[in-house]
Amino acid sequence: MDSQRDSQRDMQARLAAQIAEAVRKRIGGADAAAIGGVIEQEVAAVLGERPIDQALMEAAHERAGEVPERVVVTAAGANRSGIVARVTAVISEVDGDILDISQTVVAGYFTMIIVVDISSEGASFSLLRERLREVGIELGIHVVALHEDILSSMHTV
Numbered sequence: 001m002d003s004q005r006d007s008q009r010d011m012q013a014r015l016a017a018q019i020a021e022a023v024r025k026r027i028g029g030a031d032a033a034a035i036g037g038v039i040e041q042e043v044a045a046v047l048g049e050r051p052i053d054q055a056l057m058e059a060a061h062e063r064a065g066e067v068p069e070r071v072v073v074t075a076a077g078a079n080r081s082g083i084v085a086r087v088t089a090v091i092s093e094v095d096g097d098i099l100d101i102s103q104t105v106v107a108g109y110f111t112m113i114i115v116v117d118i119s120s121e122g123a124s125f126s127l128l129r130e131r132l133r134e135v136g137i138e139l140g141i142h143v144v145a146l147h148e149d150i151l152s153s154m155h156t157v
Helices: 002-027 032-047 052-063 083-093 125-139 148-154
Strands: 070-078 097-106 109-117 142-147
Touching: 070 083, 070 125, 070 148, 083 097, 083 109, 083 125, 125 142, 142 148
Parallel strands: none
Antiparallel strands: 070 109, 070 142, 097 109
């Protein structure tokens, strides 16, 4: 098992180096080595410990000079029309950006999970949480908004 893990790490390191070298050739210039090192680290992280979509999203936000502030919204209750529309309208209302969304109906019960970026200037976690609570009451469903920091802390204990 250890040899298989070592082999996988070697393959990842080779792949990271190949990608970094290709980018270095395209970029050129004096800073190519420094840029290549960052690329190697990011590729290794993407291939290693973090899910690829999360790693790419973090890299995009870092390049843009902003740190994502994410909230995980869950909704559950008896299925009825308009749930997705009302919840996503609240997210739009507070200047949130939906990064990922999944919803399903099982035996007449609706469930949904949404990852929201509230990094924009107008976005507010407390306002989002309060408005979602109100919509949940109106629709007769259970809606919870948890800040990513809370979820991360829960899983490190």
